[in-house]
Amino acid sequence: MSEWEIVVGLEVHAHLKTRTKMFCRCELEYGAAENTRTCPVCLAHPGALPVVNGRAIEYTIKLGLALECEIASNAVFARKNYFYPDLPKGYQISQYEAPLCGPGRLVVPTADGDEVVRIVRAHLEEDAAKTLHAGGATGRSVGAEYSLVDFNRGGTPLLEIVSEPDLRSSEAALRFLRLLRQTIVELGISDAEMEKGTMRADVNVSVRKRGEEGYRPRWELKNMNSFTFIGRGIEAAAREQIAAYERGETLQQSTYDYEPDTDRLTVHRSKEEADDYRYFPEPDLVPIEPPAELVERLRAEVPDPPGARIRRLEPAVGFDVAYALVTTERDLLYAGLVADGVEPRLAANWVMNDFAATGDDPGAVDVAGMAAVLKTPGLTRDALAEATAASAQPGFSAADYTSRTAVSDASELGPAIDAVLAANPQQVETYRGGKEGVLGFLVGQVMKETQGKADAKVVNQLLREKLTQDA
């Protein structure tokens, strides 16, 4: 074990799935033609005034409740001032001293116990517009000749969730992020898809000697938008920091971009020299004081969290299967089958192996019908395979499969086996001569004789017994 320990904290951003923007009623539409979703508010025309999107407030409170956060009794929007073409007002409306959601936590279950990740805060802000940098060599802002701005995205409600630096490895960071993402998606407040840009993260990484108190200066990796690169970026930052410390250097707090092609970090060119944002309360918006009855209504709408579901399933199927069922969102299907009397291991096995291979939507499965199929003793392999393929399709009927059981009763199979042995004396001799490979042929003959209704395993066993007994 290395004497160094990795310390990671995350700032996660997610676009809220509202119909309209945060402070104006321009409709949000992914992929709309450029600058067709704008108005005087999101273009910052003089005199235009912002009006808060009520649904965004509700979504943020819901997230806060799911993360066991304190919901603020008084939340205030604030201006974060910086000058950039993607921000026409010259400031972003965000929250600073009084966010909607205060301290909370997310409990990440692992095979070795719970990892408790403390949440510092969750707040609401508006996203910036999209800029394209033209001319210059890199396509980046540095060295570009000019920028093109599309304000459609400008003003999209953006949720920011900040964790304490409680994560101790890249794996732990990814486990946390995945569980947080699932929590957000199941709340129905965001699609949180990194590939589509509706979720991204700033990752704070530092290292320290095991047992050391306090934290060393951290490097912030900006705008990470892939789980894989977040994992690699954490490893790369830790590697470079440890190497620097072992050379006897001291490090400063700094912002970096992770370059996936080279697996290296480069210093991030800041939008604002000293991050001098000059926050102050937004005078155009009044404070939010979430009424208790609103908070209670939203609390009732928060679904059972994924971490708790994993722990509940664990005793029946073990941690790994429970984790897989919940994180692939197939645990409701599993629970339905078990409730309908399917043995837990069989249900888990069918869901995670047979059904998962179909790629079908677990929510579309005829649970009662499929439970009846799985409970049928002696169902043939073919019947199970066909039922599995059809289980999430319209028109599924359990009765089409439950009648297709294999004959496994020795007294029923006896005559067919005797007939096959009598008809194939040559192969019987070969088998008795020590070439057991011929058994497969004989099993096939019995299956044929019984029109495929025999249980192949039982046939195999009965044939072996007969061939040795009668020798």
Add this chain to the structure above:
Amino acid sequence: MANIDRDQVLHVARLARLELREEEVERLGAQLNDILAAVSKVSELDLSDVPPTSHPLDVVNVWAEDEPRPCLPVEEALANAPEREGNYFKVPPGGPA
């Protein structure tokens, strides 16, 4: 009382990407100091029992339904653009000054 010095005027101007002439640095510095002096009158009062206020109005919880309203036609949206390319606003490159 706080005093705005020349460096602070230049720093704030730079943050706002404003280029100031020498006499403007002087004039704006003096005006900023006058504003600060006027505001600091408040500190003559004993406000130890007054909770901090984030907004002058005694109003909270103003929000709208999440229902789309018409957007500007793209030509109107771009009418004040200093330059355009296609339906994009064309602006000087962003990034560190």
